[in-house]
Amino acid sequence: MAHSTIMLAAAGSGKTYYIANHLNPKHKNLVITYTKQNVANLKREIKIIHGEVPKNTQVLTFSSFVYRWLLKPFEPILEFGKRTGMITMGVEITKEPEPQSIKGKPNYKYYKQEDSRHYIYNQKYYASRMTSLVISQSKTIKNIIIERLYKFCDQIYFDELQDFMGKDFDLLLMLIKEKNIKVFAVGDFHQHSVSKSNFTASKPFMKGKIYISKDEYKILFKGKVNIDESTLIKSRRVPEEICKFIYNKLGIDIQSSSIVQGHYELLETNSKIIQVLEDTNIKKLFFRDSRKYSCVPTINWGYSKGDTYQKTCIILTKKFESLFEEDFSCANLTPAQINPLYVAMTRATDELYFIKEKNFKIFKEKYTIL
């Protein structure tokens, strides 16, 4: 019954390429990812391999998937809290729902889950509560939803597995558990909690206040799926040298299949620093506020997720100032702190430079856009 596969991959190992290549154009495929940007990436990759997005393949964002496949077709019988059946006008994209509490105080504007207004505003779904509406359905309705899903679809691909958190993760598990649905989910565990947008959920990556390990994460899927940790272990992007450095410093096991030898270097002299900052062929990665700086091109660590550059330069935050010292240890750091740097370090195909924040400070004013 273990139909479904979870593939844990390394950064730059070609996840997008793998999905595009793995999907059988004769089958009915749904390819689901988090961002519109990634939808475009996947479509591009699929077109390169298959010439066209195959007739029976749909590439869509997770929220479109939830709306079009799991909610909209069933509205006449759907349970919106205590209310059954409702025809909506779509998804509300500008308004966020009222939270249960604000700064620890109960929010009187909040509607409980049994009230349809918990999910619906002005005949539209709150985007952020669509998943929990699916999960709240009775077994009978869930079955109807699942039946339709496997009627029209042989295989579901989920990209960016590590971005599934909170209720989204529960929904993913629910789909994986279904023996009639073949799920293939791929992601990089070490890129979790590096999000392009704000998120509030911490499940499943935290147990209480403690982050779970990769092995603990695997246990969450246990018995339901094949877990493949070998196929995409090698990074096609990140060179050998840099992989070793990442392993030594961050303790994240990443191997390289790149033919480029690679080079990384901590820049400490002013002349070198200026030379790199002024080089427009080098992408400068700032922890945050990258748009404030004129040493283009620049990007935030988190936003660089999924990107590939030839040369990069990371401006190290205080936490990582001692990265190059012998006794550097990340034992006291959380994944939420380590993972963004890991993402930043895995973007370059050739050269990776570092500048300590204290060294950058000297030039900060010069490169700040007023």
Added chain:
Amino acid sequence: MYIKHMKIKGYKKFKDFTIDFKEHINVLIGENEAGKSTILEAIDIVLNQKKFNSSSSLEKYFNIENVNQYNLSPSIDTLPKIEIELFFSDEEDLDYEYFNGLHSSSKPVPKNGITFTYKFDENYREILESMFDDSYYEKFIPTDYYMAEWVTFAGRKYINKKSPIKNVLIDNSIRKNNLFDSYSKRIFNNNLEVADRQNLSYQFRKNIQNFIDENEKQLNIKDYNFGIDENKTILDNLLDLKSDGISIQNKGKGKENLIKTEIALEVESDLILLEEPENHLSYINTRKLIKDIGYMCNEAQIIITTHNPLIVSRLDLRNTIWINKGKCNSLSSVPDETADYFMKTDNMQLLNFILAEKVILVEGNSEYILLPQLTKNSLTFTLEGKNIEILSGGGITYKHYIELSKVIRNNLLVITDNDGDLETIESIQELNKGFGNCGNNICIKCSPSIDEFTFEVCLFKKNQSNLKTISDLKPGTKPEYRKVPFDKNLAYMLKNKTEAALRISEEVQYKEVTLLPVYIQEGIEWLIQR
């Protein structure tokens, strides 16, 4: 994908109507104005978003009963509404997900399809409520506050660009004649790839622009210059289908219909809607057309409206759907043998038989000629006055008509000869008993006496005194028939059946006085009581 099923509520004739379609051929029959064309129209409205996308007056499309109900008590709740649901075959391609869901009348079972509704727009509820509050007695429907909506069963907005069924509607009926534009357009759209169409339309516009550029001087008048009206130069709208350089519009009605239909059948369509394809066609061309249709139907679904018995019988009686009194009746349960029989015999009376409520089926020409007149003489009414159709079965074939009658549930009287055979008489009695038990309104009548082996004998016996000189026209008539001696006059009638019948129906001394033989009179009396 094909259309499996359609539900029409509140549209024209149909207050609440349901029809099932077959995957390949469907032949719609019915009296004039029964609603055959309305069914094709309804499909066109749903699939191609026709009619309801303009602001023209749409009131005429409401079901009259609904309108009357509204006029009796005008309120928001009684406002007439149109709803047409089109159900597709149950296919599982990923693309068809767009059509699948519970937004249909068959919830909670998910189906594939599209719903069209034309109803008052809830956004205007307040305005309307205040209108009705002010004792609103106007007898018209506020369609200004109506909206037309197309939604797939998945709950998604439907646009005809996403039509799952490529279709073409060919209307050969005389009523409409401006169909060419849209016809050519559809053929164009169905036959060319999107990219090619875009390219052609682009080339066309480019050439028009070139024309303007090249003739700039001539197109200039003082401070003004002429341009080309872009609304009038849309390629699709200018297309005209030609054959050998001649527009098919100019090829004569019959030829035009044949060409239109032939082209439609050649075009890659999933669905062909054919309105009265037989119009203006000769017998031979109709047969050719039927052959083409039969050949095509493996790949496409065809829905035809017709008044032509040839089309009905040749395309297999079992594909016939009979529209009558706002209901549809499928003839799919007609036995194979019967369908085969009609398919082979080109029966020109078949439609009359199906469409008539009360039918007398007689054996030969003599009965057919004489029955109307004799009924008038013997009874107080005429067959025509009682809406009774009389058909000639031409011999031994009445059992096929009986099978058909069982399906269409009309009232059927069969007048037949006993052929002087006691067994025939007894078996007919058995059959009649069976009909009674099954609730069939079918009755077979023959003379109960074996001496009266055929109609002429019965007729002669009943009217002996009037017919005693009928053989005078042929004085040489021998008083025998098939080597058995008979009265000379009866022998004449037996030997010249049609001639005798015609004379009795026309000549003054017979016309008004000849009476029905008893078994026939009994039969007719049975029939009018139905």
